[in-house]
Amino acid sequence: MLLRALLLCLLPLAAAAETMRMAVTTSFENSGLSEVLLPAIAAETDLDVELVVVGTGQALRLGEAGDVDAVLVHARTAEEAFVAAGHAPHRREIMYNDFVLVGPADDPAGLAEATSATEALARIAAAEVPFVSRGDDSGTHKAELALWEATGLPPEGEWYRPVGAGMGAALNTAVGMGAYVLSDRASWLAFGNTEGMALLFQGDPALFNQYAYLPVDPGKNDDIAGDAAARLEDWLVSERAQSLIDGYRVSGEQLFTFNATR
Amino acid sequence: MGDLLAGLGEALRLIVTLDAELIEITLRSLRVTLTALVIACVIGLPLGGWLAVRRFRLRRAVIATLNALIGLPPVVVGLVVYLLLSRSGPFGVLNLLFTPTAMIIAQVVIITPLVASIAHQAMRDLWSEYHDLLISMNATRGQRILTLLVDGRRALLTAALAGFGRAIGEVGAIMIVGGNIDGATRVLTTAIALETGRGQFALAVGLGLILIGLALVVSWASHWVLRTERQGTW
Amino acid sequence: MVAALPLTLRGATLRRRGRRLVGPVDLTLGPCGVTVAIGPNGSGKTSLLRMMHGLQRVAEGAVDWSLPEAEARQRQAYVFQHPIALRRSVLANLAYPLRLRGVTRAGARAKAEEIAARFDLTAQLGQSAPSLSGGEMQRLALARALITMPEVLFADEPCAALDGAATREIEGHLTAAAASGTRLVMATHDMGQARRIADEVVFLLHGRIHESGPAARFFAGPSTPEAAAFLRGDIVE
């Protein structure tokens, strides 16, 4: 086994499977779903998909530069702009998960009594309890800003703390300072360091988080694996993908809901 | 405290069970860093010697630049190397982005100034000791540099180890140019960053301990090699 | 073989940051014999030897060998006032000048072992050179200088820090080298040593040659009062 690992490391990858690169967001990687999907993809399509795990902004820049063959993100406006600019021929919705509001278990702002996401945020603002924002222009950050916009309250003040970091780091920060934070459910469930924190609000359709697949325009350069990207797209909307996505459980909970149209 | 102990336990578990993924990323870390170190030494050590032996007008400027480059943030190096290697960049045709080679390139840029600068300082002192003798014996410039490299090997080992330490623990640049791709470019440091992001502190600390252990083993091994070489240098 | 000697100095002057260290010096070194530079501390003996050897460029005047400078340098060797040991074994130190000249490893080793036997350094061959005692170090420096069989050997106070027995030993090696044809140029402030070794004396004072000539005549009756005072052991200002 040691020898195998050594060989794996020293030799270039065996040329059997076709390799393609896909930029995905940190929250997708952190959910653990990729560890279920990638082996199935490798087995069924003979595609070796390498995930470049970055923030949404960087993922789209990688696509724009033609450094990856496809992008899987969740930031609708940015995705539509990406397609409009010609970097991808189209945008294909695959699945969604949802955001949840997480905070200190004793819930000082009383989120448990809120009836909508906007009300929950308004309670945090009114109580001026610390709130950690991703502040990194990611899909999650954009979703959060849209929610604040809907409350009509500007998220400003001592209590509002943009950290400019990925989901995991933002969760770590929130745990550290006993703050509320908007997280995607997958990252929250897969998160290991949940001491003193609890899921306090969920279920509002406004917290819907749509993932979409963007094959990068193969005309950008000769090295883009356009065929592979198309094959991956076909697989991602297949029934097999649907059963794997809907069947994925973390701590007994379903994380993702498949909603691609065939 | 609990996470630190759990980290120790995790490190032990990974080592005792010879975890395949751990072995893979550890070997990759070593391969990337050692390759970068060899290249950095091949460039940096003679450069340091040359700067010690040679007197020319821009010498001070070159040395000052070298020392300034040591402080270059790895993330900036990573970004610049990314922009150069990107398929839409000048070296895009080489298709090196998100490969171990790209990581090696970034690390070479990061550690060569450090290696050259430490080597230069060591050899400058040795040169002031040897200067008269080597001039008297009519040694050519190449022979002078070679003599300084050979006789200053202890200090040069320190330079190389400093370079190794900086490279093996580097994460910002290789994250950008390597992409932290599982099975292709994931190394110890990027795995640690990933696990920290996941809140898996025990695993992250465990990997960190293995990283420190690796650096210690390399350091001890190189000192041991120097101590056991006896007649070898003449 | 074309010789590097004679060496001619014409108005040769050495300066450091505007200060005159030695010169102007007019002097010719013929092809054989032992020339000894004497004079009080700071009179310029070291500077004169370094200037002749070309370690320092002259500010004025000229130092002319009978061969182009690079070739002439190949035929000289220099033993420094403070011996310089390469941080290597004694064997590697001895072999070093030969290795610089492209002699093979095995050839250089054989020669080094041979000269080590002559200089009583065989037991120290594997020892690290910087750890040698003062006497051993001087023997090493001299052996290393002579291993290339130089036409000219400069030796700057080679016995300055040694006791009587060690001094005698070094002197023996120096006279043996001179007898086998090496032109010896030596600096010393030890009058006894100068009397024992010199064929020709250069008496330096304040960076200039105050008096020079054949050793026998100089020691029998110096023509300047300062040289006479120096020989008596008086303090010369």
Ligand SMILES: Nc1ncnc2c1ncn2[C@@H]1O[C@H](COP(=O)(O)OP(=O)(O)O)[C@@H](O)[C@H]1O
């Ligand atoms: N590198 C140097 N820089 C400045 N002054 C020097 C240097 N080398 C020698 N001197 C000065 O030149 C004078 C002659 O020194 P030196 O030749 O060493 O005399 P000696 O060997 O006869 O004792 C001394 O006053 C000494 O201080």
Ligand SMILES: [Mg+2]
């Ligand atoms: Mg002197």
